[in-house]
Amino acid sequence: VEITLQDINDNPPVFPTDMLDLTVEENIGDGSKIMQLTAMDADEGANALVTYTIISGADDSFRIDPESGDLIATRRLDRERRSKYSLLVRADDGLQSSDMRINITVSDVNDHTPKFSRPVYSFDIPEDTIPGSLVAAVLATDDDSGVNGEITYIVNEDDEDGIFFLNPITGVFNLTRVLDYEVQQYYILTVRAEDGGGQFTTIRVYFNILDVNDNPPIFSLNSYSTSLMENLPVGSTVLVFNVTDADDGINSQLAYSIASGDSLGQFTVDKNGVLKVLKALDRESQSFYNLVVQVHDLPQIPASRFTSTAQVSIILLDINDNPPTFLSPKLTYIPENTPIDTVVFKAQASDPDSGPNSYIEYTLLNPLGNKFSIGTIDGEVRLTGDLDREEVSNYTLTVVATDKGQPSLSSSTEVIVMVLDINDNNPIFAQALYKVEVNENTLTGTDIIQVFAADGDEGTNGQVRYGIVNGNTNQEFRIDSVTGAITVAKPLDREKTPTYHLTVQAADRGSTPRTDTSTVSIVLLDINDFVPVFELSPYSVNVPENLQTLPRTILQVVARDDDQGSNSKLSYVLFGGNEDNAFTLSASGELGVTQSLDRETKEQTKSWFQGAKLQVPDAISLENWDRGKPGLRIISRRINIILGPEDMLMELNNFALLRHYLYNSSLSDLFELNIGPSILILLMGFMFNWDLLFLSSTLSVKL
Numbered sequence: 001v002e003i004t005l006q007d008i009n010d011n012p013p014v015f016p017t018d019m020l021d022l023t024v025e026e027n028i029g030d031g032s033k034i035m036q037l038t039a040m041d042a043d044e045g046a047n048a049l050v051t052y053t054i055i056s057g058a059d060d061s062f063r064i065d066p067e068s069g070d071l072i073a074t075r076r077l078d079r080e081r082r083s084k085y086s087l088l089v090r091a092d093d094g095l096q097s098s099d100m101r102i103n104i105t106v107s108d109v110n111d112h113t114p115k116f117s118r119p120v121y122s123f124d125i126p127e128d129t130i131p132g133s134l135v136a137a138v139l140a141t142d143d144d145s146g147v148n149g150e151i152t153y154i155v156n157e158d159d160e161d162g163i164f165f166l167n168p169i170t171g172v173f174n175l176t177r178v179l180d181y182e183v184q185q186y187y188i189l190t191v192r193a194e195d196g197g198g199q200f201t202t203i204r205v206y207f208n209i210l211d212v213n214d215n216p217p218i219f220s221l222n223s224y225s226t227s228l229m230e231n232l233p234v235g236s237t238v239l240v241f242n243v244t245d246a247d248d249g250i251n252s253q254l255a256y257s258i259a260s261g262d263s264l265g266q267f268t269v270d271k272n273g274v275l276k277v278l279k280a281l282d283r284e285s286q287s288f289y290n291l292v293v294q295v296h297d298l299p300q301i302p303a304s305r306f307t308s309t310a311q312v313s314i315i316l317l318d319i320n321d322n323p324p325t326f327l328s329p330k331l332t333y334i335p336e337n338t339p340i341d342t343v344v345f346k347a348q349a350s351d352p353d354s355g356p357n358s359y360i361e362y363t364l365l366n367p368l369g370n371k372f373s374i375g376t377i378d379g380e381v382r383l384t385g386d387l388d389r390e391e392v393s394n395y396t397l398t399v400v401a402t403d404k405g406q407p408s409l410s411s412s413t414e415v416i417v418m419v420l421d422i423n424d425n426n427p428i429f430a431q432a433l434y435k436v437e438v439n440e441n442t443l444t445g446t447d448i449i450q451v452f453a454a455d456g457d458e459g460t461n462g463q464v465r466y467g468i469v470n471g472n473t474n475q476e477f478r479i480d481s482v483t484g485a486i487t488v489a490k491p492l493d494r495e496k497t498p499t500y501h502l503t504v505q506a507a508d509r510g511s512t513p514r515t516d517t518s519t520v521s522i523v524l525l526d527i528n529d530f531v532p533v534f535e536l537s538p539y540s541v542n543v544p545e546n547l548q549t550l551p552r553t554i555l556q557v558v559a560r561d562d563d564q565g566s567n568s569k570l571s572y573v574l575f576g577g578n579e580d581n582a583f584t585l586s587a588s589g590e591l592g593v594t595q596s597l598d599r600e601t602k603e604q605t606k607s608w609f610q611g612a613k614l615q616v617p618d619a620i621s622l623e624n625w626d627r628g629k630p631g632l633r634i635i636s637r638r639i640n641i642i643l644g645p646e647d648m649l650m651e652l653n654n655f656a657l658l659r660h661y662l663y664n665s666s667l668s669d670l671f672e673l674n675i676g677p678s679i680l681i682l683l684m685g686f687m688f689n690w691d692l693l694f695l696s697s698t699l700s701v702k703l
Contacts, residue, residue, distance in 0.1 A: 009047035012096030013039035015089075019101045026079040026106045034062070037069035039091030039098065047093055055088040055099065062087060062104075071102070079106040080143030110148035110197030114140040121191075122206040123173075127181035128214060135164070136173040138205060140193030147196030156190040156202070163187060164207065173205075181211040182246045213299035215246040216306035217254050225313040230283035231321065239312065241273035243295050253298040259309060261291040267314075269293060275312065283316035284352035290314075320357040320405025324349040326413040328379075335420045336389040344372065344417060347379035349401035357405035365398035365412065372397060372417070381415075389419040390456040423510030425456035427464045429518035434504075440494035440524040448477075451484040453506030453516055460509040469517070470503035477502060477522070486520060494524035495562045526564035534559045541591075545599040551584065555591040 015037070024034055041048040052069040054062060062085065063074050069091075085104040090097050116138060123136040142149040153171045155164070164187070165174045171193075187207040194200035220242035228238060245252040256269035267289070268278040275293065291312040296305045332345040351358040362379040364372065371385040372395070381397065395417040402410035429451060436449040455462040466484045468477065477500070478489040486502070500522040507515040534557065541555045561568040572589045582595040 007044050007047050009043050009093060009095040011042035012098045013041040013050040013091035013093050014098055015039045015091060015100035021103045023105045023107050025109055026077045027109055027111055028073045028077050030075050032073045034071040034073060037071060037089055041093050050091045050093050053090050055090050057085055057087040077106050079108045080112060108145040108148055110144050110199060112143040113199040113201045114142040114151045114193035114195050116140045116193060116203045120204050124208045124210045126210045126212050127179040128212045129175055129179060131175050131177055133175050134172055135175045138171040138191055142195045144195060150196040151193045154192045179209050181209045185209050211248040211251050213247055213251040213297055213303050213306060217243045217245040217295045217297055217308045219243050219308060219310040223311040227315040227317055229319060230281045230316045231319050232277055234277050234280060236277045237274055239275040243273055245297055251297055251299050254295050255298055257294050259292040259294040261289055281316055283318050284322055287316050318354040318357055320353055320409060322352045323409035323411040324351045324360050324401035324403055330413060331416050333418045333420050335422055336387045337422045338383055340383055342383050344381045344383055347399045351403050357403055359404040360401050363400045365400050387419050389421050394418050421458045421461050423457055423461040423508060423514055426514040427453040427455040427506035427508055427516045429453045429506060429516055432518055434520040437523045437525050439527055440492045441527045442488050444488050446488050447485045449486050451504050451518060455508050463509045464506045467505050468502050469505045471501045492524055494526050499523050526567050528563055528567040530562040532559040532561040532570050543593060545597045547593060547596055551592040551594045553590050553592045557589040557591060
C-alpha cells in the first residue's frame with residue numbers, strides 16, 4: 001500500500017544560525033549585494049516556500065529580496081556616518097517563521113582626508129615669551145579609522161629659521177628662540193596634516209607677535225635750547241619734541257610732563273609733545289629756565305612704564321617793560337656852608353630790564369633857583385649855588401630816571417634836601433637897652449623884667465642862654481639862663497645904690513658860641529624905709545626970761561631922712577612937755593616962744609617934739625599935707641614891730657598919744673588915718689601894725 005503522506009506546514013523555516021556577524025567595506029554603492037540569506041524549511045511544496053523580510057535595523061540602508069534572500073545595500077555605506085548596523089531578518093513560510101540577527105560592521109577605507117578644526121589658525125604671542133614655551137596648537141581630524149585616521153603634522157619649509165617647533169603627533173607648537181616684535185611682527189607657516197593612508201591637507205598658521213613694553217621712548221635730542229621774547233603770548237609754541245617708541249599700540253602712546261625747572265608752572269607739554277607757554281613770562285623775575293621734560297609710555301597695568309628725559313634750556317629775551325626804580329633815599333642832609341660843586345647826594349635807580357633797556361639817564365625836573373644840577377650818567381646831584389638855611393631850610397628836588405629802551409620808560413622821585421644849620425648867626429636882643437623901675441623893697445625872687453634875644457640858627461646853634469656879665473658886682477640880681485627873666489637875688493637899698501646898669505649877654509650853644517649883649521637899666525624907686533634922724537639930739541637952748549618980743553624963734557631943729565622925694569620931706573610937731581603951750585614948732589622945724597617965760601616958775605622945760613612921716617599900709621591917701629602943695633600918694637609895705645613885755649606900756653602910751661594928737665589937733669582935717677587891727681598876741685609879746693614911723697627927740701629949755 002502506498003501511502004502518501006501529504007505535507008502540512010508544521011515546520012518553520014530555519015536559518016543556519018540565529019546570529020550572523022558580517023563586515024562590509026564602506027563605499028559599497030547603491031544596489032550592491034552583500035550576501036544571500038538561506039533558511040531551510042522541512043516542509044515541501046508550498047509549505048516550503050520561504051519569504052524573507054527585514055524586520056528592523058535597516059535604516060534605509062539595506063533591503064532583502066523576499067524570494068532570493070539577497071541582502072542588498074540600498075545606498076552607499078559610509079563608515080564615518082554609521083559604522084554598525086543590527087538587522088533583524090525573518091524567514092516566513094506563510095504560516096511559521098523564524099528570525100536571525102545580522103550584525104553588520106562597516107569596515108573603513110581611506111576615503112577621508114584630515115580636516116583641521118579651523119580654516120585658518122592665528123595665534124598671538126607676546127614677544128617676551130620664553131623659548132620652550134608652548135605657544136600654539138593645531139588640530140586636524142580624520143573620519144577614517146585605524147591607520148587611515150592617524151594624523152601626522154608637518155611644517156612646510158616656510159619656517160626656515162626654525163622659530164617654532166611643531167610636535168608631529170600632538171600638533172603643539174613650541175617656541176625655540178627669542179622673539180622681538182620690533183624685528184618681526186608676525187610669522188606665517190604652512191602646516192600639513194597627513195593620515196596613515198597618505199591623504200593630507202594643509203592650512204595657514206599665523207603667529208602674530210604681540211608687542212610688550214620693552215622699549216623706552218627716545219627723544220631725538222638729548223638736550224634742546226631756545227630763546228623767547230618775554231612777552232610771548234600764553235599758548236604759544238616753544239618747542240616740538242620728536243620722540244619715538246619702538247613699541248606698538250598703547251605701549252607706544254606717550255605722555256609728557258615737566259619734571260623740574262618750572263616751579264611756577266609757566267610751561268606745559270601737551271600729548272603731542274608740543275612745549276607751550278602756560279602762564280605769562282617775565283624775564284625780570286626769571287630770565288633762564290632749565291627744564292627737565294619727561295616722557296613715558298602708557299602700557300596697561302601691571303606692565304611697567306618706560307621713561308625718558310631731555311633737558312630744555314630756555315632763555316628769555318628782554319623787552320622794555322619796566323621803568324627804572326629808584327633805590328636811593330628820599331632824604332638827604334647838607335650843611336648850609338657846603339661849597340659849590342659839592343656832591344649833595346647820588347641818585348641811584350635800577351632797571352630790571354637788560355641791555356639798552358636798562359641803561360639809565362638822570363635829569364632834574366624844574367631845578368630850584370639854579371641851586372642844584374645832576375649828572376646825566378652818574379646821577380650825582382651837585383650844589384651850584386650858595387645855601388642859607390635861614391632863608392630856605394629845605395629843597396624838594398624831582399629827579400627823573402629814563403631808560404634807553406624803545407620806547408623809553410621813566411620814573412621820578414622827590415628828594416628832600418634838608419639844609420643843616422651852622423652857627424653863622426649871632427643872637428640878637430630885641431632891645432639894645434632895657435629900662436625898668438622897681439621899688440627898692442621888691443621881694444627877693446621877684447621877676448622884674450625879661451630880656452629876649454633871637455638867633456636865626458636852629459637846634460643848639462639857635463638855643464640862647466642868658467647871663468649877666470657886668471654891673472652885678474654884689475649879685476643883687478640873677479637871670480634865668482633859659483627864659484631871660486631877671487630876678488631880685490638880694491634885698492635892695494636905694495639909699496645905697498639907686499640904679500644898676502647890668503650888661504646882659506646872650507650866647508648860643510653852638511660849638512663856637514656866638515654872643516650879643518644888651519644893657520638893662522634898673523632904677524630903684526624909693527620907699528619910706530628910713531626913720532628921720534635928728535642931727536643934734538638932745539637939743540639944749542638958753543632962753544632969757546621975760547622976753548618982750550613974742551613970738552620969737554629960739555631954735556631951728558634939723559632932722560635928716562635918707563629917703564627920697566616926699567618920703568624925705570619932714571614935718572615937725574611938739575609931742576610933749578609943752579603943757580602950758582609956751583612954745584610952738586613950725587612944720588619947717590622952727591621952735592618959737594609964744595609966752596613970756598618965768599625962770600622961777602620953771603627952771604627947765606622938757607618938750608618932746610617929733611619928726612613924723614606917714615606910712616600907708618593899705619593904700620591910705622595923704623592929701624595936701626603941706627597945705628596947698630601937690631598931694632602925694634604913697635603905697636608902702638606894712639612894718640610889723642614886735643614889742644617885748646617891758647616896752648609894751650610905754651609904746652602903747654606913745655601910740656595913744658600919737659593917735660590922740662592926730663585926731664584932736666588942728667591937723668586932723670588934713671588927712672584920714674586908717675589904722676588896721678591894733679593888737680595881735682604872739683607868744684608873750686604883742687604885734688602892732690604901725691601906721692606912722694616917727695622919731696622923737698627931747699628938747700631941754702633952760703630959762
